[in-house]
Amino acid sequence: MARVDLETVFKRYAEVEVIHGVDLTIDPGEFVVFVGPSGCGKSTLLRMIAGLEDISGGTLRIDGEPMNDVPPAKRGIAMVFQSYALYPHMSVYKNLAFGLETARMPKAEIEKRVRAAARILQIDPLLELKPKALSGGQRQRVAIGRAIVREPRLFLFDEPLSNLDAELRVQMRVEIAKLHKDLGVTMIYVTHDQVEAMTMADKIVVLRSGVVEQVGRPLDLYNRPANQFVAGFIGSPKMNFLNASLRSASGQGASIALNGRGLDLPGQRAAAPGPVVLGVRPEHLTVTPSPGAVALGDAKVVIVEHLGGETIVYATLQDGQPVTVSLQGQRDVGGDSAIAVYADPATCHLFDATGASLRA
Amino acid sequence: MFLLPWLAGFFLLTLGPTLASLVLSFTNFDLIQAPRWVGTANYERIATADAKFWRSMWVTFLYVIMSVPLKLAFALGVAMMLNRGIQGLPLYRALFYLPSLLGASVAIAVLWRKLFAGDGLLNQFLAMFGFEGPSWVSNPDYALYTLVVLSIWQFGSPMIIFLAGLRQIPQDMYEAASLDGASPLRQFVKITLPLLTPVIFFNAIVQTIDAFKAFTPAFIISEGTGGPVDSTLFYTLYLYQEAFGYLRMGYASALAWVLVVIVAVFTAFSFLTSRYWVHYDD
Numbered sequence: 001m002a003r004v005d006l007e008t009v010f011k012r013y014a015e016v017e018v019i020h021g022v023d024l025t026i027d028p029g030e031f032v033v034f035v036g037p038s039g040c041g042k043s044t045l046l047r048m049i050a051g052l053e054d055i056s057g058g059t060l061r062i063d064g065e066p067m068n069d070v071p072p073a074k075r076g077i078a079m080v081f082q083s084y085a086l087y088p089h090m091s092v093y094k095n096l097a098f099g100l101e102t103a104r105m106p107k108a109e110i111e112k113r114v115r116a117a118a119r120i121l122q123i124d125p126l127l128e129l130k131p132k133a134l135s136g137g138q139r140q141r142v143a144i145g146r147a148i149v150r151e152p153r154l155f156l157f158d159e160p161l162s163n164l165d166a167e168l169r170v171q172m173r174v175e176i177a178k179l180h181k182d183l184g185v186t187m188i189y190v191t192h193d194q195v196e197a198m199t200m201a202d203k204i205v206v207l208r209s210g211v212v213e214q215v216g217r218p219l220d221l222y223n224r225p226a227n228q229f230v231a232g233f234i235g236s237p238k239m240n241f242l243n244a245s246l247r248s249a250s251g252q253g254a255s256i257a258l259n260g261r262g263l264d265l266p267g268q269r270a271a272a273p274g275p276v277v278l279g280v281r282p283e284h285l286t287v288t289p290s291p292g293a294v295a296l297g298d299a300k301v302v303i304v305e306h307l308g309g310e311t312i313v314y315a316t317l318q319d320g321q322p323v324t325v326s327l328q329g330q331r332d333v334g335g336d337s338a339i340a341v342y343a344d345p346a347t348c349h350l351f352d353a354t355g356a357s358l359r360a
Numbered sequence: 361m362f363l364l365p366w367l368a369g370f371f372l373l374t375l376g377p378t379l380a381s382l383v384l385s386f387t388n389f390d391l392i393q394a395p396r397w398v399g400t401a402n403y404e405r406i407a408t409a410d411a412k413f414w415r416s417m418w419v420t421f422l423y424v425i426m427s428v429p430l431k432l433a434f435a436l437g438v439a440m441m442l443n444r445g446i447q448g449l450p451l452y453r454a455l456f457y458l459p460s461l462l463g464a465s466v467a468i469a470v471l472w473r474k475l476f477a478g479d480g481l482l483n484q485f486l487a488m489f490g491f492e493g494p495s496w497v498s499n500p501d502y503a504l505y506t507l508v509v510l511s512i513w514q515f516g517s518p519m520i521i522f523l524a525g526l527r528q529i530p531q532d533m534y535e536a537a538s539l540d541g542a543s544p545l546r547q548f549v550k551i552t553l554p555l556l557t558p559v560i561f562f563n564a565i566v567q568t569i570d571a572f573k574a575f576t577p578a579f580i581i582s583e584g585t586g587g588p589v590d591s592t593l594f595y596t597l598y599l600y601q602e603a604f605g606y607l608r609m610g611y612a613s614a615l616a617w618v619l620v621v622i623v624a625v626f627t628a629f630s631f632l633t634s635r636y637w638v639h640y641d642d
Contacts, residue, residue: 052535073541085536089554089639098550099540150540 001028002062002076002153002186004049010057011044011210018044019210021058026188026203031180034190035197035233036207042190043158045207049188050079050156062154078147079156082163084139086131086146092118093127096145110149117148120179137168144179155187161196173199194234198222206230228277228355237282237312239349240323242296246276246350254350254358259297259319265345269360271352279349282312282326286342287333293342299323301337306330315339385613395610402614413615415590416598422504423594424571427511432563435515439522440552453520460516469510469580473497476506497581500591507592510577518563525559526552557638565630572623575600595619 004026011019019041026032034042047053049060051072060067067075078099086095093114100110118124121141131139140160147155157176161169177200180187191197197204198218206213206221206229214226218234225231231239244258254268258278286293299315302322311331316322323341333339350358385402387395406413438456442449462468475481478495486493496502529552537547553560575596578586586593586601599619603612 050539052538072535072539077539079536079539081532081536083530083532085530085532087533087536087551087554089557098537098542102537102540102542102546146536 001184003028003064004154004186004188005061005064006045006049006058007061008058009045009048009055009060011041011048011053012056017056017210019048019056022210022212024205024212024215026186029184029186031177031187031189031200031202032205033197033201033203034188034205034207035192035194036213037233038192039209040207041210042192042205042207044210046079046156046158046188046190049154050077051075076153077156078150078152078154079158080143080147080160082159084131084143084163086139086142088131091128091130092123092134092142092145095131095142096127096149099146099150113149113151114145117145120148120182121145121175136164137172140164140168140172144176148179148183153185155185157187157189159190159192161191162193169196176200195236198234204234206233224357224359225279225349226357228279228351228357231279231349231351231357235281237324237326239279239281240285241351242278242280242317242321242323244276244278246271246273246352248273249358251360256350259317261295261297263294263296263345263348265348265350267346267360268350268358271358275353276358277351277355279351280343280347282324284343284347285323285325287313287325287327287331287339289342290344292344292346294345296323296341296343299339299341301333301335301339304333304335313339315341317341381613381616384610385617387610389609389613390607391609392607398610402611403618405611406614406618412590412593412598416586416593416595419504419586419591419593420572420574420595423508423511423574424568426505427508427571428564428567430508431512431515431567432518432560434512435518435563436522436556436560438515439519439526442519442523443526453523456519457516460514466576466580469577472506472510472577473581498588500587500589503581503588503591507574507577507581511571511574518567521559521563522556525556529555554639558640561630561634561638565627568626568630569623572619572626 004024006022006024008021008023009019010017010021022045034045036042044053048055051067051070055068062075062077087098090098096114096117097110100113114127115124118127121144123138123141123145126134126138126142131142134142140163143160160176161172164172173196176189180200189196189200201218203215204218204221205215208229214221214230216224221230221234225234228241232241242258244256244263247255247257247262249255249268249271251270253264253266254271256263256265256276256278263278280296285296289295297317299317301313301315303314305312305314308330310329311327311333313325313327313331313333314322315325325339325341327333352358384395386397386399388398389395442452442456446452459468476496477483478498480496482496483493494502496506533551533555534547537551542550573596574594578592578594578597579600582588582592582597584597584601586597595615596619599612599615602608602615
């Protein structure tokens with residue numbers, strides 16, 4: 001179990017700076033997910049921790065020791081690659097044993113560790129096969145097995161599930177989470193899929209353009225996004241953003257105007273009046289009046305998706321702003337019909353012109 | 361319709377003469393009198409009564425055994441250097457390829473002869489350090505080696521193919537190996553070489569067939585004699601002497617077909633063994 005500290009870490013390629021001073025602490029045994037859109041620097045950050053990329057500035061510590069100049073093999077880490085990076089000319093056994101043989105471990109110990117890892121991942125019958133004979137899911141297991149046998153203090157995963165089909169992805173997600181529970185080792189996991197992040201992480205790090213936007217537990221990010229970017233990134237379907245104007249915000253609550261209607265939101269900090277963005281998650285909207293809910297206005301239905309367990313309604317408000325409503329169960333909402341949209345102000349978010357949350 | 365020119369060329373200039381030579385190999389033919397059928401006499405003489413055949417076979421075999429592995433190793437070495445992402449790669453690639461374009465030409469062979477002659481550049485260079493070199497091309501002990509060196513110098517085409525092969529190896533294999541603590545040497549032996557075996561195999565076959573067929577350099581350097589003392593008597597050179605020196609077309613045709621069979625057997629053997637050492641993924 002390792003503790004990882006990033007102290008104002010920078011990454012520059014010649015003139016271009018891609019990581020802009022990241023500060024982050026990862027506690028021993030934590031499962032941390034780096035999430036963000038492509039190009040946000042999450043993989044680069046992971047590769048810097050692995051030692052595959054140089055650190056241009058700042059300090060990386062693992063268990064308190066500076067690691068900037070320590071070669072990858074000496075950092076006590078193991079990494080699972082997106083492409084799996086299995087050696088195609090070696091059997092599964094040889095793939096698992098390669099790192100241990102490189103470290104000149106006794107044969108008996110290698111055999112013991114490989115068999116143990118194979119048992120954990122249920123790949124014992126595959127040990128003599130070459131990677132090309134394996135399915136995607138089996139290759140994924142071998143790639144994880146190669147990390148396990150090294151008994152690292154830190155596991156790194158670089159988008160390990162993105163080459164799998166949806167069903168396998170869910171299955172492997174559960175298995176990796178279980179592996180983390182069983183081994184208790186610190187894990188850092190990179191993905192662009194917010195569902196993976198929400199389901200697996202103890203702590204999520206949301207990145208955008210080389211900057212950490214927010215760090216927190218999954219539900220904290222969901223309930224209290226620090227800014228509009230995080231609010232839109234976490235949660236599916238995406239949070240609705242409606243343009244509104246702030247009439248007053250005293251520190252106790254805020255009063256806004258949306259579509260000509262007044263709306264009072266509790267728990268917002270003081271701010272100057274001006275344009276703001278009202279954020280409401282689709283699952284927090286209803287089409288029937290309910291206690292505590294206030295009307296946001298009438299809307300015209302554009303498309304309805306019936307998923308069985310839920311019904312997703314895409315509509316436009318009177319002023320033309322699109323709004324998505326996610327309703328529990330199977331609802332009879334017709335296309336082209338008019339609906340009224342209601343929201344509980346307690347579940348609403350306000351973002352100022354810079355995108356920062358106004359939540360107190 | 362559009363294949364016609366090619367088909368005409370193939371049948372008239374390639375397949376026709378090839379089949380004709382097969383027929384001629386069972387005759388005595390001196391270009392002046394009509395071919396005379398002699399059955400398998402030519403082949404019998406090759407197998408039993410022709411010391412020069414065995415001599416030329418041996419010289420050619422030595423040449424193949426020495427030049428092909430050295431050339432491939434050299435080509436791979438240069439390709440790996442170029443693959444390390446240096447600036448101006450296209451320029452270097454072109455420069456290194458240049459000898460292969462020039463190498464087979466008569467002019468270069470003549471130049472080579474000057475380079476390794478008794479008063480050639482190499483010996484002048486050695487003389488600066490107080491060594492007195494022999495005449496490399498006219499000494500039977502060394503003449504073949506100068507041809508081997510000339511062949512290695514033409515490493516361009518296998519190098520280009522190696523370079524393409526190296527590009528095919530995913531970078532994350534090396535990253536995974538470096539996380540596993542594998543040294544550059546171990547990465548080369550355990551990853552680069554095995555993953556490159558299809559390309560090595562291809563290059564080895566092509567270069568070996570080329571080496572069996574080598575003619576021009578030996579012809580120029582020995583001035584068509586295969587000398588000194590038959591030390592550069594390549595198989596094709598011997599064949600040429602028989603055909604155009606002594607006008608024994610029938611016998612030369614038989615020699616040509618023996619070479620075809622030898623190369624075919626070698627190639628078949630290579631393909632048979634390839635599955636034990638060539639790794640194809642997916």
